[in-house]
Structures are given as C-alpha cells and as structure tokens.
Amino acid sequence: MSPHLASFICVLAALPAAANVAASTRTPAAFTLSPGLARTRSEVLGEKLDFDCAEAEREAACRFEARYRLRNGTSEVEVIDAAFLGLRTHEVSVRFDEEPLPVTEEQVDPSATSGAGETAPVRSPPANTFRRLEQRFGFTLTLPPGKEGDLVVRGVVRLERRFLSSGYVWPAVKARHVLLSPGPARATHWDIDYLLGPIRTWAGNPELHVTVRVPSTWEVGSSPDASARTPPVATDWRLRHEGSQVVAERHLTAASAPEWLNVTLTKPVPWWTPGGVQLGLGLRSLDGIRLLARLGYQFAAPEAFLHSFSVETDFHKQLVLTPLSQYATPQVAIIPSLGLGLGVPVQVLPDVRPGLRLLVDLHFGPVGAVLNWDHYPELGAGTDSFSQFLLLLQVGL
Numbered sequence: 523m524s525p526h527l528a529s530f531i532c533v534l535a536a537l538p539a540a541a542n543v544a545a546s547t548r549t550p551a552a553f554t555l556s557p558g559l560a561r562t563r564s565e566v567l568g569e570k571l572d573f574d575c576a577e578a579e580r581e582a583a584c585r586f587e588a589r590y591r592l593r594n595g596t597s598e599v600e601v602i603d604a605a606f607l608g609l610r611t612h613e614v615s616v617r618f619d620e621e622p623l624p625v626t627e628e629q630v631d632p633s634a635t636s637g638a639g640e641t642a643p644v645r646s647p648p649a650n651t652f653r654r655l656e657q658r659f660g661f662t663l664t665l666p667p668g669k670e671g672d673l674v675v676r677g678v679v680r681l682e683r684r685f686l687s688s689g690y691v692w693p694a695v696k697a698r699h700v701l702l703s704p705g706p707a708r709a710t711h712w713d714i715d716y717l718l719g720p721i722r723t724w725a726g727n728p729e730l731h732v733t734v735r736v737p738s739t740w741e742v743g744s745s746p747d748a749s750a751r752t753p754p755v756a757t758d759w760r761l762r763h764e765g766s767q768v769v770a771e772r773h774l775t776a777a778s779a780p781e782w783l784n785v786t787l788t789k790p791v792p793w794w795t796p797g798g799v800q801l802g803l804g805l806r807s808l809d810g811i812r813l814l815a816r817l818g819y820q821f822a823a824p825e826a827f828l829h830s831f832s833v834e835t836d837f838h839k840q841l842v843l844t845p846l847s848q849y850a851t852p853q854v855a856i857i858p859s860l861g862l863g864l865g866v867p868v869q870v871l872p873d874v875r876p877g878l879r880l881l882v883d884l885h886f887g888p889v890g891a892v893l894n895w896d897h898y899p900e901l902g903a904g905t906d907s908f909s910q911f912l913l914l915l916q917v918g919l
Contacts, residue, residue, distance in 0.1 A: 564600050564665050565726035566776070567591040573714065574735045575681070575787055582681040582712055582787070590673040591728075594665035606659035606675060614659045614677035626660045681712040681787070694850035694859045695822035698885050698918040699798030710789040711754065713745065718779040727777045734770045734785055738763060741788040742770035754786035794823035797918075800832060802892060804914030812836045814912055818844075826850065828861065834912075841871040842896075848881060858886040867896050875901055888918040 568591045575584040594600050606614055606625075616623045663673060696703050721728065734742050742761065743754035759770045774783070802816030818832025828850050834842045848863025863881035868874070877898035883890050894912040 561723055561725045562600065562602070563596045563598070563725065564592055564594040564602070566721060566724040566728045567593055567670075567726060568728045568731070569721070570731045570733070571716070572733045572735070573785070575712075575740075576737060577789070582683070582710075584679050584681060584714070586677060586679060588675045591670075592665065592673055593670040594667060597667045599667060600665045602663040602665065604661050604663055606657075606661075606677075610680040610682065611657055611677055612680075614675065616659070616661050617674045617676075618663060619671040620674075623661045623663065628658050628660070679714075681714075684711040684713060690855040692853045693795075693822070693825050694828060694852055694861065694885070695795050695797045695820070695825070697853035697859050698828075698850075698888055698890070699820065700888055701919045702798030703796055709791050711745075712787045714785040714787075716783040716785060718774070718776070718781060718783055721776045721779075724776075727775055730774045730776065730779060732772045732774075732783070732785070734787070735764075735767045736770075736787055738766050738768050739790065740768060741790060742768065743786050743788065744784045745786045754788055791825070794821055795825060797821040797828070797830075799919040800830060800916060801919065802832075802834075802914040802916040804892070804912060806836060806840075806910050806912045808840070808908065808910035812838060814914065816914060816916070820918070826852075828863075834867075839872050840869065843868045843870060844879060846879060846881060848883075850885075853886070856886075858884050858890075860884055867898075869898060873905075875905070883916070885916075885918070890916045890918070892916045 570587075570589045572587045572589075573584045574586075575582065577583075604616075606616070614625065614627075616625055716732070718730070721730070736742060741754070741756070742759055743756040744758070745754045756770075759772050761768060761770050763769075772783075797820040800816065800818040800820055802814075802818075804814050804816075805811050806814040814834060814836050816832050816834045818830050820828050820830035822828050826849060827847060829847045830845070832844050832846070834840075834844065844865050844867040846863050846865030848861045850859050850861035853859040861881070861883045863879075863883075865879035865881060867877045867879045869877065875898050877896050879897075880895045881892065883892040892912070892914045894914075895909065896912065897909045898907060900907045
C-alpha cells in the first residue's frame with residue numbers, strides 16, 4: 523500500500539517555537555520533540571481545527587480551518603516567522619483578527635530536510651518524515667504587547683485514497699462472474715494525520731478541539747497504527763448527526779496529547795454487489811436420468827452471501843423456479859470457492875408445488891460443479907412427496 527496519503531502541515535515558528543501540524547504522511551511517528559525545547563513568550567490559549575470533507579467526481583477533499591487563540595502577555599513585541607507546509611493543498615489564506623496576512627508560496631524540495639526541519643529547529647526529524655511536503659506558504663505575524671487575537675489558516679486539501687491490496691483473494695461474486703460483475707466495491711479510506719507535538723513549543727497548555735464533518739454515509743475514526751493496517755476505530759470521538767452530515771468531535775490538551783493524531787475517513791461499501799448470469803447443464807434423477815438446463819442471475823449482499831433466482835427445465839415436463847441464498851467462501855489463489863445454500867424451488871409444471879433445496883457447489887473462477895437435493899412434500903390427498911438430485915456443470919458470466 524502507498525504510505526503517503528493526503529495531508530497538510532501548519533507550522534508556526536518564532537525562532538525556536540512551533541505550533542500544530544496537520545500532516546498526511548502515514549509515518550508521522552518519526553517526528554518527536556525534545557522535552558527541553560524553549561517556549562515562546564506568547565501563549566496559545568486554545569485551538570479549534572475544523573474539517574469539512576466531501577467527495578465530488580470521485581475525488582475527495584476537505585476544507586479546513588485552523589483557528590489559534592493567541593495572547594502576548596508580555597510588555598514586548600514578538601515577531602513570529604510562520605509557514606504553512608503542505609501536500610495537495612491549495613487556496614491557503616491566513617488572517618489575524620480578520621485582517622489578511624501576506625502569504626508567500628514556494629515549492630519545497632521533497633528530498634531535502636529543510637521543509638521538515640522548520641517544524642522543530644532545535645532538532646530536525648529524519649529526511650523521510652515529510653519527504654513529500656512540496657508546498658510552503660510563508661507569512662509573518664507580529665504580536666504587540668498585551669495583544670490577544672485569533673490567527674486563522676484556511677484552505678483546501680485533496681485527499682488521496684489509501685490503497686489496500688487484496689492480494690490473491692477474490693470474493694465469490696467476482697470470481698464466479700468475471701465478465702459481468704464489476705467486482706465488490708471496497709471500503710474507501712482517507713487519512714489525515716495531525717501532528718500535535720509542535721504546540722508544546724508555545725507557552726501555555728491549550729485545549730485542542732477537533733471537529734470533522736463528513737457525509738452521513740461516511741464514518742470517522744482513527745488508525746493508531748502508522749502502517750495503516752489497523753482498522754479504524756471510533757474510540758474517543760463523539761459523533762452526532764447534523765442534517766446530511768455526521769459530525770465527529772474530540773478534545774485534547776497540548777500537554778497530554780500524543781505526538782500525532784490520526785483522523786481516518788471511511789466510505790463504507792454498498793450493501794450489495796452486482797453479479798452476473800448463471801448457465802448450467804446437467805442431469806436430474808427424477809423418473810430416470812434426464813437432461814436439465816438452468817438459467818439464472820446472481821448477486822451478493824453482503825459480500826460473502828450470494829442470492830440468485832433461476833429457471834430450470836428438463837425439456838420434457840418439469841419447469842422449476844428457484845430463489846436461493848448461499849454462503850460462499852472467496853477464491854484464494856488456486857483454492858476454489860465453496861458454497862452452501864438453501865432455497866425454495868417452486869415447481870410450475872407439471873403441477874404447482876413448493877419444495878426445499880439444499881445446495882453444495884464448488885467454483886474455480888467462472889466454472890463450477892453444483893449438487894442439489896430437492897424435496898417436495900405432499901400437498902394433500904392424491905399427491906405424494908418426492909425428492910430428486912441434480913448435478914450440473916455451471917458457468918458464470
């Protein structure tokens with residue numbers, strides 16, 4: 523899987539100082555701060571970080587706002603050289619008390635350490651920590667004595683989908699219907715890694731309030747494993763519905779916060795997956811051995827459960843309609859897919875009567891063998907119960 527996902531970094535540096543970083547690398551744990559770093563004279567009283575995320579034309583993006591409440595409680599002016607570093611970030615603007623600050627944009631060499639080093643001048647992180655940060659938006663903030671106000675950074679960050687390889691495993695619906703099935707839609711994950719460590723280089727112990735807004739069908743959680751192999755969990759997030767969105771909130775303090783906080787956005791899989799046509803030809807055992815043909819359609823809902831409706835005939839006197847559901851294992855490399863099913867065959871000709879079907883099948887790709895046992899109970903006086911076996915070679919399209 524690709525270790526780099528959509529990200530951005532906001533860095534405020536006042537000589538040896540820095541502030542919050544919101545990053546997209548999936549290896550953020552490489553960045554740590556020395557506990558002995560000097561602090562600014564100006565304080566961060568609190569921070570609110572808001573993400574409003576959506577997907578349009580198969581591309582996901584988040585509009586973000588990082589709002590810092592700052593106070594210079596000293597009798598001296600403090601000049602803060604600041605920068606916003608990011609990847610896939612645009613429309614970046616910076617304001618202090620609603621007054622815009624000039625922003626200078628420049629490209630950063632992804633292979634150099636300087637872009638990452640600016641977040642912690644006392645000790646530069648390894649070269650690979652933020653090696654894909656390519657944008658730097660520089661600005662200068664001047665805080666007069668006793669000044670208190672809001673520094674607000676706004677922009678848009680495009681999210682890169684986390685790629686998880688399925689290896690040599692194919693869900694049953696895809697393995698059996700390689701021609702017509704588009705394959706199961708996988709859950710889509712995007713990551714935003716928020717680096718908290720630099721806030722500790724400021725004076726004060728601010729509370730951090732993180733808010734994430736996503737479409738109501740999405741999920742918000744965290745993946746603490748930097749390799750992104752751990753499924754996201756919603757632990758520590760407070761969730762609520764607000765109109766057509768889900769709002770997730772989390773509160774932390776700078777002193778007790780971890781070095782970095784992951785926010786994982788998940789778009790769940792659809793509840794069903796289109797399948798394809800089933801064509802079968804074989805034998806049935808009723809009234810001697812007769813040729814039998816099957817035509818049906820199959821889909822998955824959810825992925826491991828296949829549902830079908832089929833029409834079967836012996837080209838002589840029997841016509842059967844059958845809805846059926848089965849559990850099917852995925853095909854793993856050269857190991858075929860095994861299915862166990864239960865259905866309700868309804869005989870239409872020569873007379874109408876419902877029955878019970880047990881199914882076992884084995885598919886390697888679109889070709890498989892199917893064994894059915896059908897039982898039709900007696901419906902009243904003058905009718906007899908009977909059972910039949912069906913053995914078919916089946917092809918899925």
